[in-house]
Amino acid sequence: MRSPTIRDVARVAGVSKSLVSLVFTGGGTVSEERRLRVLHAAEQLGYRPNLVAQSLSAGRRDIVAILVSNLHNPLFAEIVGAAKARLAAAGRRTVILSAQVDDGAGGAVLDRDNIDVLRDLRPSGLIAVGTIPEFAELSELTAAIPTVVASAIDATQDVVAAVRTDDAAGLDLVVAHLAAQGVERVAFVGGDGGTVAAARERAFVAAAERRGFGAHAWVERADFSEAGARSAVARLVAEDRLPQAVVAVNDVTAVGVITALEAEGVAVPSGCRVVGYDGTTLAAIPRISLTTVDPDNRRIGREAAEALLAAPGVAAPGSPGAGGAGADRASAFAGRAGAGAGADHADRSIGEVLIPPTLVVRASA
Amino acid sequence: MRSPTIRDVARVAGVSKSLVSLVFTGGGTVSEERRLRVLHAAEQLGYRPNLVAQSLSAGRRDIVAILVSNLHNPLFAEIVGAAKARLAAAGRRTVILSAQVDDGAGGAVLDRDNIDVLRDLRPSGLIAVGTIPEFAELSELTAAIPTVVASAIDATQDVVAAVRTDDAAGLDLVVAHLAAQGVERVAFVGGDGGTVAAARERAFVAAAERRGFGAHAWVERADFSEAGARSAVARLVAEDRLPQAVVAVNDVTAVGVITALEAEGVAVPSGCRVVGYDGTTLAAIPRISLTTVDPDNRRIGREAAEALLAAPGVAAPGSPGAGGAGADRASAFAGRAGAGAGADHADRSIGEVLIPPTLVVRASA
DNA sequence: ATGAAAGCGCTAACAT
DNA sequence: ATGTTAGCGCTTTCAT
Numbered sequence: 001m002r003s004p005t006i007r008d009v010a011r012v013a014g015v016s017k018s019l020v021s022l023v024f025t026g027g028g029t030v031s032e033e034r035r036l037r038v039l040h041a042a043e044q045l046g047y048r049p050n051l052v053a054q055s056l057s058a059g060r061r062d063i064v065a066i067l068v069s070n071l072h073n074p075l076f077a078e079i080v081g082a083a084k085a086r087l088a089a090a091g092r093r094t095v096i097l098s099a100q101v102d103d104g105a106g107g108a109v110l111d112r113d114n115i116d117v118l119r120d121l122r123p124s125g126l127i128a129v130g131t132i133p134e135f136a137e138l139s140e141l142t143a144a145i146p147t148v149v150a151s152a153i154d155a156t157q158d159v160v161a162a163v164r165t166d167d168a169a170g171l172d173l174v175v176a177h178l179a180a181q182g183v184e185r186v187a188f189v190g191g192d193g194g195t196v197a198a199a200r201e202r203a204f205v206a207a208a209e210r211r212g213f214g215a216h217a218w219v220e221r222a223d224f225s226e227a228g229a230r231s232a233v234a235r236l237v238a239e240d241r242l243p244q245a246v247v248a249v250n251d252v253t254a255v256g257v258i259t260a261l262e263a264e265g266v267a268v269p270s271g272c273r274v275v276g277y278d279g280t281t282l283a284a285i286p287r288i289s290l291t292t293v294d295p296d297n298r299r300i301g302r303e304a305a306e307a308l309l310a311a312p313g314v315a316a317p318g319s320p321g322a323g324g325a326g327a328d329r330a331s332a333f334a335g336r337a338g339a340g341a342g343a344d345h346a347d348r349s350i351g352e353v354l355i356p357p358t359l360v361v362r363a364s365a
Numbered sequence: 366m367r368s369p370t371i372r373d374v375a376r377v378a379g380v381s382k383s384l385v386s387l388v389f390t391g392g393g394t395v396s397e398e399r400r401l402r403v404l405h406a407a408e409q410l411g412y413r414p415n416l417v418a419q420s421l422s423a424g425r426r427d428i429v430a431i432l433v434s435n436l437h438n439p440l441f442a443e444i445v446g447a448a449k450a451r452l453a454a455a456g457r458r459t460v461i462l463s464a465q466v467d468d469g470a471g472g473a474v475l476d477r478d479n480i481d482v483l484r485d486l487r488p489s490g491l492i493a494v495g496t497i498p499e500f501a502e503l504s505e506l507t508a509a510i511p512t513v514v515a516s517a518i519d520a521t522q523d524v525v526a527a528v529r530t531d532d533a534a535g536l537d538l539v540v541a542h543l544a545a546q547g548v549e550r551v552a553f554v555g556g557d558g559g560t561v562a563a564a565r566e567r568a569f570v571a572a573a574e575r576r577g578f579g580a581h582a583w584v585e586r587a588d589f590s591e592a593g594a595r596s597a598v599a600r601l602v603a604e605d606r607l608p609q610a611v612v613a614v615n616d617v618t619a620v621g622v623i624t625a626l627e628a629e630g631v632a633v634p635s636g637c638r639v640v641g642y643d644g645t646t647l648a649a650i651p652r653i654s655l656t657t658v659d660p661d662n663r664r665i666g667r668e669a670a671e672a673l674l675a676a677p678g679v680a681a682p683g684s685p686g687a688g689g690a691g692a693d694r695a696s697a698f699a700g701r702a703g704a705g706a707g708a709d710h711a712d713r714s715i716g717e718v719l720i721p722p723t724l725v726v727r728a729s730a
Numbered sequence: 731a732t733g734a735a736a737g738c739g740c741t742a743a744c745a746t
Numbered sequence: 747a748t749g750t751t752a753g754c755g756c757t758t759t760c761a762t
Contacts, residue, residue, distance in 0.1 A: 005739055016749045021741055031747060052417050052485040053739035056754050063478075071433065071442035071461075080436060081467025084476075093478040096436075096463050102446025111449075113428075113458040117486065120417040120755095259651045286624045287652045370755055381733045386757055396731060418755035421738050485739095 004045040013041035024049055051093075055122050064092045064308065065123035065145075067115075069130025069152070070100040070108055075280055075297060079129050079150055082301030090309050095121065099132045110134045115141070125308045128152065129301075131194045146311040150304035151297070153195035159351065161307035164196075165295035166354035167203040173359040174247055174275050174293060175207040175217075181365070183244045183273065185216045189232045189257055190249025193223040197249050200277065204247055216243075222253065229256030230263075237264045242272060245365060251276035251283045254290055258364065273365035279357075289363035299355050307353060369410040378406035389414055416458075420487050429457045429673065430488035430510075432480075434495025434517070435465040435473055440645055440662060444494050444515055447666030455674050460486065464497045475499045480506070490673045493517065494666075496559050511676040515669035516662070518560035524716065526672035529561075530660035531719035532568040538724040539612055539640050539658060540572040540582075546730070548609045548638065550581045554597045554622055555614025558588040562614050565642065569612055585611075587618065594621030595628075602629045607637060610730060616641035616648045619655055623729065638730035644722075654728035665720050672718060 010017045015034055022030050023038045030038075041047075055061060064087050068076050084094045097118050100108040110133075118126075119141055126147040128135065135154045141147070148161040178186055186208065191201035201219055208217030220236060222228035229248070236242050246261075248254035254276030258268050266272050276283055279294030375382045380399055387395050388403045395403075406412075420426060429452050433441050449459045462483050465473040475498075483491075484506055491512040493500065500519045506512070513526040543551055551573065556566035566584055573582030585601060587593035594613070601607050611626075613619035619641030623633050631637050641648055644659030 006741095007739080017739090018741080018750080019748060022748085025741075029747065034748080048481070050421075050485050050739050051482050052421050052487075053754090054741075056415075056417050056421050056738090056756090057740040057742085068436065071436060071445060072439045074437045074439065077436035077467055081473075082469070084466050085469045093481075095482045096466065096476065096479055098461050098463075101449050101461065102442055104447070104450045108446075111461065114461055116413070116458075117416050117460045120415050121482065122417075255650055255652075262651065282647070285620055285653070286627065287620075288650070371757095372755080382756080383734080383758080384732060387732085390757075394731065399731080415755050418738090419757080421740090421754090422756040422758085 003050075004047045005050070006047070008045055009038060009042045009047045012045060013037045051121075055120075061122055061124040062092050063121060063123045064094050064125040064127065064305075065118050065121065066094055066096045067118065067126060067128045067132070068096060068098045069128075069132050071098050072108075073130065075278055076129050076151075078297040079301035079304070082298040083127055083129070083150065083305040084301075086302045086305035087309070090305075092124075092309075095123070099128070099134075108133075110137065125311065127304050127308055128154070129304075131196055133194070146308060148304050148307045148311070150300050151295070153199060160311040161304075161351040161353055163300055163304040163307055163353040163355065165293070165300065165357050167196075167200045168206060169354070170277060170293040170295070170357040170359075171200065171203040171247070172207040172210070173357070174277075175204070175211050175213070177291075177359055177361065178245045178247075178273065178275070178365065179211050179213075181273070184213075185243040186213060186245045186247060187217070187236065187241075187243040188219045188247045188249070189222045189229060190224070190253055191219055191221050192228070193249075197224070200249050220246075222249075224250065224253055226252075226256040226259070229253050230260040233257055233260035233264060237266070242266065245273035245275065247275050249277060251278045251280045251290060251292055254292070254364075255282060255288060258288070258290070269364050275365045279360060283360070283362065291362045291365035292360050293357045294360050295357045296355055303353050303355060307351075368415075369412045370415070371412070373410055374403060374407045374412045377410060378402045416486075420485075426487055426489040427457050428486060428488045429459050429490040429492065429670075430483050430486065431459055431461045432483065432491060432493045432497070433461060433463045434493075434497050436463050437473075438495065440643055441494050441516075443662040444666035444669070447663040448492055448494070448515065448670040449666075451667045451670035452674070455670075457489075457674075460488070464493070473498075475502065490676065492669050492673055493519070494669075496561055498559070511673060513669050513672045513676070515665050516660070518564060525676040526669075526716040526718055528665050528669040528672055528718040528720065530658070530665065530722050532561075532565045533571060534719070535642060535658040535660070535722040535724075536565060536568040536612070537572040537575070538722070539642075540569070540576050540578070542656075542724055542726065543610045543612075543638065543640070543730065544576050544578075546638070549578075550608040551578060551610045551612060552582070552601065552606075552608040553584045553612045553614070554587050554594060555589070555618055556584055556586050557593070558614075562589070565614050581608075587614075589615065589618055591617075591621040591624070594618050595625040598622055598625035598629060602631070607631065610638035610640065612640045614642060616643045616645045616655060616657055619657070619729075620647060620653060623653070623655070634729050640730045644725060648725070648727065656727045656730035657725050658722045659725050660722045661720055668718055668720065672716075 006017050006020045009020045020038050023035055066080055068080055087094050097114045101111045103109045126145045128149045131152040142158050146160050149159055150163045188204040190197050220232045222232035246257050248257050254274050258274050261268055261272055268274050276290045276292040279292050283290035283292040371382050371385045374385045385403050388400055431445055433445055452459050462479045466476045468474045491510045493514045496517040507523050511525050514524055515528045553569040555562050585597045587597035611622050613622050619639050623639050626633055626637055633639050641655045641657040644657050648655035648657040
């Protein structure tokens with residue numbers, strides 16, 4: 001019924017509670033004989049330390065929490081998976097939670113219950129994946145726990161590092177590609193809807209400037225929604241300002257742009273090229289076939305974990321008896337990853353790790 | 366720094382720990398005066414009960430866990446959101462966890478860490494959303510906690526209820542629609558890859574039978590992958606058995622089928638119609654424009670919550686002082702929901718709640 | 731109606 | 747090297 005506790009193990013092994021704890025924590029010095037006895041008893045009983053009790057006890061905390069923006073974007077799954085894998089290799093346990101849920105209607109709200117358990121679990125580190133609108137409200141958390149944000153900016157206050165795609169490099173790839181194709185007039189659709197959007201807008205403007213587009217490159221404001229893309233395109237068409245190419249803030253918006261263009265009777269890519277950002281599976285569907293920037297999400301996840309492991313205060317792992325967790329392989333925190341591509345044109349603050357993206361060319365451009 | 370504990374509140378309010386607990390638990394009888402004093406002190410201190418401590422204390426457990434199959438399918442977000450909303454209305458707190466993560470490579474594995482915290486949190490109920498491949502391994506959990514599965518079958522052993530789309534009704538809608546369009550030869554692509562796939566296959570066969578398709582309706586085995594859909598279609602074309610319509614096990618597969626058909630030079634819908642299942646946003650993209658069955662995911666989530674609330678052992682809520690959680694609004698567990706559509710042709714076991722779906726007709730069929 | 735005390739499962743000084 | 751003790755923050759008898 002009730003799962004076995006440390007006490008049960010102690011009784012069966014004929015030792016004290018503390019000794020069992022010591023064995024599982026890996027800390028102290030335990031005689032080989034007793035160690036084996038304890039391990040054996042634990043095995044026999046099917047004992048597994050209670051995480052909740054562990055964390056309440058405020059003791060060793062080899063738990064790292066991964067907070068995912070929401071359940072909607074499959075993009076996050078890759079980042080989370082990669083981060084978890086790296087953390088596991090370093091002997092950390094991870095608990096993955098989502099920051100937002102859908103409310104009854106169409107919107108999303110901060111999931112306070114989830115945030116509460118996260119907080120009460122007292123993880124030794126936190127990785128926030130994706131943009132979390134109310135991130136500022138989590139300052140209580142981020143102040144107390146070493147935090148790194150992945151695939152977002154929100155490098156507000158007490159964030160150890162922000163690991164994300166090098167927007168500047170990515171948009172430079174895009175603009176260069178378009179220029180090489182003879183495109184002379186290009187619009188960026190996006191910019192509203194968070195810091196990432198703003199950063200991409202800035203990166204676009206800089207890239208277009210550098211490539212000599214001058215006034216022939218401009219920004220058409222839109223948020224991430226389908227409707228936003230639609231009305232931006234409608235404006236372009238109505239005011240007869242249709243460019244030869246649209247660079248969208250991300251893939252979802254790009255699809256919205258394609259939809260809107262075609263609804264306005266503009267063919268893609270012949271009438272107007274479209275490029276996205278994120279390298280989602282959506283872009284790969286032949287019917288969509290969207291040229292996009294692949295941010296290398298796996299790597300983003302991995303580096304985020306790396307950055308966290310390198311942070312001070314993220315305690316060392318334990319449970320040597322447990323499995324083959326293995327020692328922390330000397331976290332080789334690269335510091336600056338994006339050194340290869342477009343290293344010159346990024347406004348990086350301390351702790352910003354930029355991952356160089358690649359361009360995936362498909363039919364849409 | 367350290368967040369205030371029950372002790373701090375007690376001290377400030379000038380009462381004992383127990384009294385504070387009583388106030389927050391809502392149980393006992395506390396004098397109005399002290400109640401206010403406690404509430405005020407708590408407010409002033411910013412006190413919030415520690416969930417972890419609460420659950421360790423094995424006491425009241427108004428926490429319900431929602432276990433999401435994985436982070437990939439945006440479909441789940443709707444179900445989870447709806448379930449959470451209903452649970453919140455009944456005064457339960459929810460913690461949402463994912464069951465699987467991506468491993469380093471392309472696969473997905475059971476996230477044992479997450480399962481562990483779930484277990485140690487000792488929720489009073491569990492809602493499993495989506496098909497969890499290793500669900501059987503969770504029997505330890507499901508045996509101890511009232512569980513309902515949503516949008517999956519896995520009604521293995523000790524599951525209180527399984528709330529899902531009425532596949533029979535859904536596929537009947539599809540087959541009827543195709544028949545009305547004059548389709549005479551139709552293939553189902555799918556069937557491999559879990560109980561849901563198998564159930565839909567059976568439902569298809571039954572519906573085709575009922576509509577008199579006889580030998581002109583058959584099943585082309587495929588799993589959920591793009592590659593599976595591709596090879597199934599390749600087989601159809603190679604053996605010159607191309608039907609006038611393909612019914613896919615879900616939207617993702619349907620998109621794979623469209624891709625494969627077009628790669629083989631078959632136009633959709635003129636050369637072959639295609640229908641999906643799930644009502645995802647993918648299907649709504651004009652470039653895809655997939656006719657699909659909308660399972661009403663919101664309702665699935667809501668009913669799952671309802672079923673859980675109706676289950677014995679799912680304790681009543683508490684925290685009367687906290688906010689406006691409100692009393693449990695007499696959970697009106699409908700028992701059988703799918704009574705309206707295709708109620709005759711479903712093999713329903715005890716506790717199965719079938720939600721009637723609707724057909725969304727688009728360009729693909 | 732209120733407080734004292736025991737205990738949830740665990741860790742961490744502190745003693746031996 | 748091992749056991750004893752005192753918590754972590756909370757709920758819950760059991761007295762009063």
